[in-house]
Structure formats: structure tokens, C-alpha cells
Amino acid sequence: MQPSYDPQAVEREAQQFWEERRSFHVEEDSARPKFYCLSMFPYPSGKLHMGHVRNYTIGDVLTRYYRMRGYNVLQPMGWDAFGLPAENAAIANRVPPAKWTRDNIAYMKAQLRSLGFALDWERELATCSPDYYRWNQWLFTRLYRKGLAYKKTGVVNWDPVDQTVLANEQVIEGRGWRTGAPVEKREIPMYFLRITAYAEELLAALDGLPGWPEQVKLMQKNWIGRSEGVRVGFPYELDGEKRTLWVFTTRADTLMGTTFCAVAAEHPIAAFAARRDPAIKAFVDECKRGAVMEAELAQVEKQGMPTGIFAIHPLSGERLPVWVANYVLMGYGEGAVMAVPAHDERDYEFALKYGLPVKPVIRHPLGERVDPPWRPEYAEYGACINSGPYDGLAYQEAVERIAEDLEKRSLGSKQVQWRLRDWGISRQRYWGCPVPIVHCPACGDVPVPDAELPVKLPEHLVPDGSGNPLARMPEFTQTKCPACGAQARRETDTMDTFVDSSWYFARFCCPDQDRAMVDARARYWMPVDQYIGGIEHAILHLLYSRFFQRVMRDEGLLEVSEPFTNLLTQGMVLAESYYRDANGRREWINPADVVVEKDGKGKVLSAKTRDGSEVIYDGIGTMSKSKNNGVDPQALIDRYGADTARFYIIFASPPTNTLEWSDESVEGSYRFLRRVWAYCLKFSGAAAAGEDAGREVRFEIHSVLKQANYDLQKHQFNTVASAAMKILNALEGLPAARGPLAEEGLSILLRLLSPITPHLAHHLWRALGFGEDVMRAPWPEPDAAALERDEVELVVQVNGKLRGSIRVPREADRGAIEGLALANPNVQRFVAGQNVKKVVVVPGRLVNLVV
RNA sequence: GCCGGAAUGGCGGAACCGGUAGACGCAGCGGACUCAAAAUCCGCCGGUGGCGACACCAUGAGAGUUCGAGUCUCUCUUCCGGCACCA
Numbered sequence: 017m018q019p020s021y022d023p024q025a026v027e028r029e030a031q032q033f034w035e036e037r038r039s040f041h042v043e044e045d046s047a048r049p050k051f052y053c054l055s056m057f058p059y060p061s062g063k064l065h066m067g068h069v070r071n072y073t074i075g076d077v078l079t080r081y082y083r084m085r086g087y088n089v090l091q092p093m094g095w096d097a098f099g100l101p102a103e104n105a106a107i108a109n110r111v112p113p114a115k116w117t118r119d120n121i122a123y124m125k126a127q128l129r130s131l132g133f134a135l136d137w138e139r140e141l142a143t144c145s146p147d148y149y150r151w152n153q154w155l156f157t158r159l160y161r162k163g164l165a166y167k168k169t170g171v172v173n174w175d176p177v178d179q180t181v182l183a184n185e186q187v188i189e190g191r192g193w194r195t196g197a198p199v200e201k202r203e204i205p206m207y208f209l210r211i212t213a214y215a216e217e218l219l220a221a222l223d224g225l226p227g228w229p230e231q232v233k234l235m236q237k238n239w240i241g242r243s244e245g246v247r248v249g250f251p252y253e254l255d256g257e258k259r260t261l262w263v264f265t266t267r268a269d270t271l272m273g274t275t276f277c278a279v280a281a282e283h284p285i286a287a288f289a290a291r292r293d294p295a296i297k298a299f300v301d302e303c304k305r306g307a308v309m310e311a312e313l314a315q316v317e318k319q320g321m322p323t324g325i326f327a328i329h330p331l332s333g334e335r336l337p338v339w340v341a342n343y344v345l346m347g348y349g350e351g352a353v354m355a356v357p358a359h360d361e362r363d364y365e366f367a368l369k370y371g372l373p374v375k376p377v378i379r380h381p382l383g384e385r386v387d388p389p390w391r392p393e394y395a396e397y398g399a400c401i402n403s404g405p406y407d408g409l410a411y412q413e414a415v416e417r418i419a420e421d422l423e424k425r426s427l428g429s430k431q432v433q434w435r436l437r438d439w440g441i442s443r444q445r446y447w448g449c450p451v452p453i454v455h456c457p458a459c460g461d462v463p464v465p466d467a468e469l470p471v472k473l474p475e476h477l478v479p480d481g482s483g484n485p486l487a488r489m490p491e492f493t494q495t496k497c498p499a500c501g502a503q504a505r506r507e508t509d510t511m512d513t514f515v516d517s518s519w520y521f522a523r524f525c526c527p528d529q530d531r532a533m534v535d536a537r538a539r540y541w542m543p544v545d546q547y548i549g550g551i552e553h554a555i556l557h558l559l560y561s562r563f564f565q566r567v568m569r570d571e572g573l574l575e576v577s578e579p580f581t582n583l584l585t586q587g588m589v590l591a592e593s594y595y596r597d598a599n600g601r602r603e604w605i606n607p608a609d610v611v612v613e614k615d616g617k618g619k620v621l622s623a624k625t626r627d628g629s630e631v632i633y634d635g636i637g638t639m640s641k642s643k644n645n646g647v648d649p650q651a652l653i654d655r656y657g658a659d660t661a662r663f664y665i666i667f668a669s670p671p672t673n674t675l676e677w678s679d680e681s682v683e684g685s686y687r688f689l690r691r692v693w694a695y696c697l698k699f700s701g702a703a704a705a706g707e708d709a710g711r712e713v714r715f716e717i718h719s720v721l722k723q724a725n726y727d728l729q730k731h732q733f734n735t736v737a738s739a740a741m742k743i744l745n746a747l748e749g750l751p752a753a754r755g756p757l758a759e760e761g762l763s764i765l766l767r768l769l770s771p772i773t774p775h776l777a778h779h780l781w782r783a784l785g786f787g788e789d790v791m792r793a794p795w796p797e798p799d800a801a802a803l804e805r806d807e808v809e810l811v812v813q814v815n816g817k818l819r820g821s822i823r824v825p826r827e828a829d830r831g832a833i834e835g836l837a838l839a840n841p842n843v844q845r846f847v848a849g850q851n852v853k854k855v856v857v858v859p860g861r862l863v864n865l866v867v
Numbered sequence: 868g869c870c871g872g873a874a875u876g877g878c879g880g881a882a883c884c885g886g887u888a889g890a891c892g893c894a895g896c897g898g899a900c901u902c903a904a905a906a907u908c909c910g911c912c913g914g915u916g917g918c919g920a921c922a923c924c925a926u927g928a929g930a931g932u933u934c935g936a937g938u939c940u941c942u943c944u945u946c947c948g949g950c951a952c953c954a
Contacts, residue, residue, distance in 0.1 A: 059954050100953065183952040235871050310950050314868040552948060668879060681893050738891040811887045816935040818887055856934055862886055866934045
């Protein structure tokens, strides 16, 4: 053995060993249980960031652990390679997105290799490859023919100066990121996938996912948003023509309290009113300005205008004014609401602002009156009042009766409403998968036939920020109609990159299949047994993938309905940020360049740059370019090696928590690995002693191992790293450097470490002669005999407060325990002269005397 | 605004079913080794009081359930993630 730990040499040697043996290549094998372990594939943004390293380290720990437990483990890797950043880079550097993307992939792949992940690189795929995206196109044409893909208008952010559609991310405070021009909403034709057709199933099936975190299931449930209510029609007249204004409500019991109706700015009534009244037109135009983000819309001040149109209450016959209001969303329900100010907070605020009547119709916990300010009790359920024939009815009954009465008049019925909207997949961008449609003047929209797929994206174009360069390329746009052969124009929109990532996990099972989207191998590997990725994907990506899995199932491509059996959502990686004032602007200083001074207790006194100028601490937050607080994983690997990086990331925090970066703790992890090396060195050089003392040490090692195995099941890997430290501490306490117990303990330690620090464990396992390949050794299990004890320690409490402890034989009965507890001198002090009313004995833990 | 989380020493975290709060590590302090430094090793390390045995306080804040609450219930505060075109 080398006298000191040289991570670079150890890692080079281990990686070479694995590569020569194709250690991570797997095939279908019916003799062993399969385990498909998948981490979310990266967007090739340039270089790995710490979040990637964390994600893939967690996945790798699981992969290596399951391998050692005897599973046939698939862990693949690929590239989510289409997307906006490549176009931004193209605009900035005048490089084609294809080249930029492929260069990034090459660099990041080398980084992933240097981290020693047990990845089957023979399955690598990139979504920007025609071999991959042709199956997006193929599936799209199937869905189009089934009506599960269709065209309608959708709303986009429009930059009037660049004449370009902007992503939400490109809208900064309501303005275009490059032009600074106020962004407008614009309606354009787009293709949609009918995810709502699967809403019911996507919701119901959440109950069958015990391996998913409750919080994610709850978020998806709320996102899908099933609500039962009543669709209500309010008749009105426009230019003498009879029409009905439809609304949806979950509170039909409050229908008699409706004092006005409100419609979204995009609603036909608003459009009509705007045509005859310039003031309304100005207001509607104002509502249509600004970006499409819901978070922004929900926070603007509630505003509205009367349209001058009146609708008739379907039951009372009252004339109700119809308003346009900015808080009504066109995308949800009917784009119109019945307003019941007495029992809805938003309606109440609006009514108060514009002097509209408030009519209480529910007896709420505070009584029958509704007086300002708004109280949440006003919205609670209660018996109907001021509601004519419905007076006295409770919620459920009132809804039934009102729905019946509406149905008799053909002005409503009970209905289920979903919050989930169909998925608009058209993007007016270049670097994406072309939508395989041809527009023919005679035949309309014609899907591209299978034989002509893929519709290849030309790779040499360089976008400039205005419009889609594909649209300016006649070689691409001009084509023949596949149906009639006439001159036709090819669609230039590309697909949302979420389409690419909604089925890549199935393609990893058979990436070389060129005749079908997936084959029988996908039926062997799917579903993914363990999926690992950021919590930020809890809704969109995971819901789209569940949708695609079902679509592919219904196409006969896959058997199972759920793509991911178990889900682990990792926390974000955070870092401190520092800035100094540079002429009124904040100049962000990378934490690596900041020297922090602390007081005797470790509290931060001051922070300075290396050249001595004072900087201001801005707290802890996600690593971002804007705050210049990113820690480059490469610097870490170069300095300490991959194993230290991996160990630190696992040790610092449980996988689901945020991880706060600390350079000092990295140093501590490195120190531990050096200690492991030093101990092994001492062990290898020592003569074997016959016996080493230590029933206690053996008990310690095996109980730590037992706990570590339990923690692995729970995916609490930080305490597994702690367990490795505890075992080393225990071994270092042994009198002899080498003996049977040292040997046993070391073999446990190295196997326990091997999923976390695989290179080090690989090297030491071989160097100490335990075997050829630690990955092929069985996972260590605690020895029941080592865990047996004759005596146990019990804590003694008086009235729940700790007063002492006693040692009792393992088999001691209640009476004996009670006697020993009372005999304890300190316990006596607190019990003396008082009646013991009750004695609680928790076996193996404590005795509580209640006096 | 709506939906979902989180909060424990100076710091990251541990505490399995409601049963010894602070495992393991970082930082800090003291010491050994050294000409010196680094590295390494040993000891201390939530707060207050006490020579000490020990006592009291303490898991974001406030209430509640319980023999016993970091853990369960309610209210609140702060921070984080998502909100459909960032991925």
C-alpha cells in the first residue's frame, strides 16, 4: 500500500478496472430480480453543477447498494438536449445550437465519468438526435389521428419589437428580456395534447403509488383539481339575440346570493362590450397587456368595469349586471363566474370596491349578517337563508334541489370540473423536435406519414432572437402534401421539450431499436423502480410522464400504467452569497473568494475579499449565476477527488433536505477518507493477533451496521456515512492493529462505504486481500449473536423528568425494575414522602414514576 | 394570490411507534508532537446557577392532548419549491 491516500491514482485505477470489465453494462436476465434506478437526465448546459452531482450520487449509492444485494440493476444516462439555453447561447456567440449542445455533452460526459458513477454508457441517448425524436413525431401522428392531439388557439407572450414569442423566463417584470418592450398577450394556433382525457385516471391512480412522497401526490392531486359543482346558465340578450352566460360553481347553495356576474377579458361578452364602448375596450386591452404567468395575474389588484349587459338570474329572474374583471381567468371553467360577495372573499372585495350589493344567503358561524371586514367564517357552509324555497336546507341538499330546478329549466346541471388544462406543446422556436404536420391548402393539416419520418431539423441554423429561423428557410417549409401531392407548407413550430423527457426512461431500455419506439426489453425493465430528481419537477414533468406512460400503454407499447414505482425528490443545493457596493450596484463575490472571520464561539464577525475589502453577507440561497455563488464541482474533484465530493454530498444532509454548501465540511470528509486509508495501512502492516478484546466493540459495530441497513431502506444516506465514521472510531479504539475483530469490522466498513466512495473501497478491498471486487461481495448483515446483551440500561424518570438510570438484567420483571428504580438515590430525593400513583415501564427504555 | 414543504447548539445534522434532545461531523477553545508551521493525536464544547453532586431553562412563537411532546392537534411567523413557454 502507498503510505498516503492519493485519490487521483486510486480513482484512475478503479475506473479503468470497471471499464475493462464493462462492469456496469446490463442485459435482461430473468434469473435475478431487476432494479431500474434512474436519475433525471441533465440538460447539457455547459458543465455539471452541484445539483447534478448530488442527484447522480444519490442514484449511484442506490444502484451500487442494490447491485450488492443481488439485483440486476440498470442505471442509464442521457441528455435532455433540446431547449432554450442553446438558442440563447447561439444569439450570444453565433454558434449553431447543435454544435454548442454537442460540445457541452462531450464535456459533461467526461465529468460524469470522472465521478465514477455505475452508469451503462452503452445506452446513452440525446433527445436532439433524429433517432430519438422521430418517435416523438411518430407518437404525435398516432395521437393526432385519435384526436388526443388537436389544434386550437393558445395565449403566448408577444414581444412587439422583436416580433417574437417569449418564454415566461424571457419576460422580466412585464417586459421583453432583450428589447425591454412591454410584453403583450397574443392568441395563436397551437397543438395541444388532450391530457384532460386522462385526468380521472391520473388522479385516481395516485392512491396506488405508495412509493411516492405524500407531498408530491398531494401537489399533483391539487393540480389536477377535480371539483364537483353545478354549471349554471344566466340568460341574456345581445342585439336582440337570446344567449346564455354559463358559469361553473362549487357553491350552488349560494346561487340565490348572486348579485352580479363577472367575465374574463377574453370572454365573448367582453369582446362585444369593447366593440361598442371605447372605455371598455381600453380596459380589456389593459387586461390583455402583460405576461401570461398565473403567479403575476393572481397578484394584480382586482379591477373591473360594467359591460352594460345584464343577465337574468335563472331562478329568481333578477336582472344582474355583467362585469369584466381581471381576476376571472379564461383558462379555467367557463371564463365567467357568478359573484356571491356575501360568501366569497374575492367577490366581496370586488363588490366593496365598486359598491355592488352584498346579499347574505347562508347562516354562518358568526350569524346571518355579513359586515366588513371580511371574515373567513362568511365562506363556511351553513343553512340557506333569504333563499325562498331553499331556506333551511344544508349544503348538500341545497345543491341537489337547486341543480334539479335548474335542470328543469335547461339552465344547468351537476358537473365535474377539472383544474387541469390540456397541454399546449407548440413552441415557436428552432431548437426542438419539429411538429410533423404539413399544411395543405386543400386537405388542411396532414400528419407526416411514417415512411417520411423523421422530419429532420436542419442543424446549421443560428437563431438571432427574432422569430423562428426555420420559417425563413424555404428548403424546410416548402413541401408536397402527403395526401394530395399539391404544394404545401411544412409546420415550423417545434415541440415543448417536456415531450422529449416524458418517455426517455422507456427508450433507455432499448435505445438502439430503429423499427419501433420501444420493444420487449422495455417490458422487462419498466417501470422504473427508483426515480430520483429535484422537487421542482413534482408536478409538470412527473405528471406529463405519467400521462405519456398511459398513452403508450394504450398504443400497446408498454404494459404498466405508472412509469415510476418509487420517487425520491432531492433537495436543492444552496450556498452563501456575498456582495459589495460598486457605485450603487451590487457586485456579487463568489464565496470561494471570501475570507470569513469568526469570534471565539464561531459566530461570523466579518467577511472580506482576499484583497481585504469588506463584503456584505446576503444569506443562503440556491446557487445561481446572478448571485455568483456557484461552487464548481470540477474544482472540488480536482482538489479532493470524486470520493470526497461524493462522501461530502451524502454526509452533509439527508437527500430530501436542502444541502447548504460548506468548504470546511468538505475538508472534514477528506480527513475521514484519509483516516480510513491510514487505518488500513496500519492494519496491512501489522502482525495478526490471535484475539482482540471487545465484546463491547463488536456489539457497537453490529448495532451501528443494523441501524445503517435500516437507514438505507429509508434512503437516509447521511446517517449511513455517519455509521461508517462510528465503525472506524470503534476500530481505532481496539488495542491491537490487527485481529479477527479488526478484520471483520474493516470488511463491514469497506462494504458499507463502497456505494458512497466506490473507488477507495475498491482499492482497499483488494489491497487488504478481502477479494478481487468489492462490488461482487455480499452486502453485510449484522450478526444476531453480537447484538445480544445480558443487561440493559433503563432511564428513570419522576413525573417525566430524568432523575437517574439503572442497569437491569434483560429478563427482569416489572416488580424488580420498579424496586431498582426506587432504590436509586437521586430518584429517592424526588419521590421521598410522596405517593407513587403510577409506574410506566417501557421495556428496554425507561421507567417513569408518577407521584 | 393559490398549492406544497421546512424551521433542533456558532454551523450541517441525529433522535426508529410519543419515551435519556444534541449521535456523527464542521467550526471554536485547550494540550501533545515540532526549531517552527502543516499534517496527525488527546481533551473540552447548548444556556444559566453551583466548588461539586446536581438543579433550572431550551427543538421558530403561542396554546392544547398525554404519566411523558422535537415528534400528535390548533393558531401564528419566517424561509424555500411550484404555478402550465427555464429545465
